[in-house]
Amino acid sequence: MLNNSQYIDKLRSSGLRPTKQRIKICEVLFNTHKTFHFTINELVKRISKLTNDKISLATVYNTVHAFKNKGYLKEIPINSDQSYFDTNTSHHHHFYDETQKDLIDIDDADVEPVKINTRIPGKKIKSVEVLVKVEDDKS
């Protein structure tokens, strides 16, 4: 437990109590410059690999949802049997490899801005997400 004051501040400033579970989850999710995708299941495994005190499944769900609501995580819209989350909250899109069931970032610079020339009255756009499904090329 060295440099967790950043997480404590972050949590406190968004109205979340800095509990040791939340700090640990912050470490697992944000203690790297690389962003990544994960499912709850994968996160639970990652946590138990990196810590001795186990965190209950319910807490992991609660925390991930709290972080998502605060904008620290994004949920990626995919039809899958489980939800995918992304620690990269900047604007970008995804490939989904249906063969390997693998998610890959598409750098925002590699996608021309998506222009929507229609609106729904009384609604404002919250996000525009592009999902590019790919499969093995057997040609």
Add this chain to the structure above:
Amino acid sequence: MLNNSQYIDKLRSSGLRPTKQRIKICEVLFNTHKTFHFTINELVKRISKLTNDKISLATVYNTVHAFKNKGYLKEIPINSDQSYFDTNTSHHHHFYDETQKDLIDIDDADVEPVKINTRIPGKKIKSVEVLVKVEDDKS
């Protein structure tokens, strides 16, 4: 049971036996010029409203998946507690109204073609889907 030969042909030509359940589901899904979105749940309700012989839930799932695999239906990528399908298999995109949990088509003409300037070696693009999430505009 009048003009079902079209469905029988369609099914047979794609290697699906034209059972009476499948024909009935074709009627429910394709007997209109309007395309629409549905969940399995909604489809089951729609079927039971339009027919007397009930079709088992398992068959509805099987049939929807078979139709999806044959390209007669598209699954719409959304994070939801249930899967959404679309009888409109042409290239188009969607608004998802998070307030009302409602899906709305975006005419393909209203979206500038999405240009992806990167590829994954050995993979070919299967689909490019844009999901525009909207919410009530309280400004």
Add this chain to the structure above:
DNA sequence: TTCTACATTATAATAGTTCTAAACTGTTGA
């Protein structure tokens, strides 16, 4: 220190979807 509201926890509950295995039916070919 004490109090209180917020968090965590194990477990139960829920709900969508898939599996199972027995019964049924379209299709083929004799």
Add this chain to the structure above:
DNA sequence: TCAACAGTTTAGAACTATTATAATGTAGAA
């Protein structure tokens, strides 16, 4: 026409991700 077989349907059980419950624990304020 009819037997045989592979594909299909079915009810219900099983499975799995997620959410709810309610008791216990804990951070932060007074």
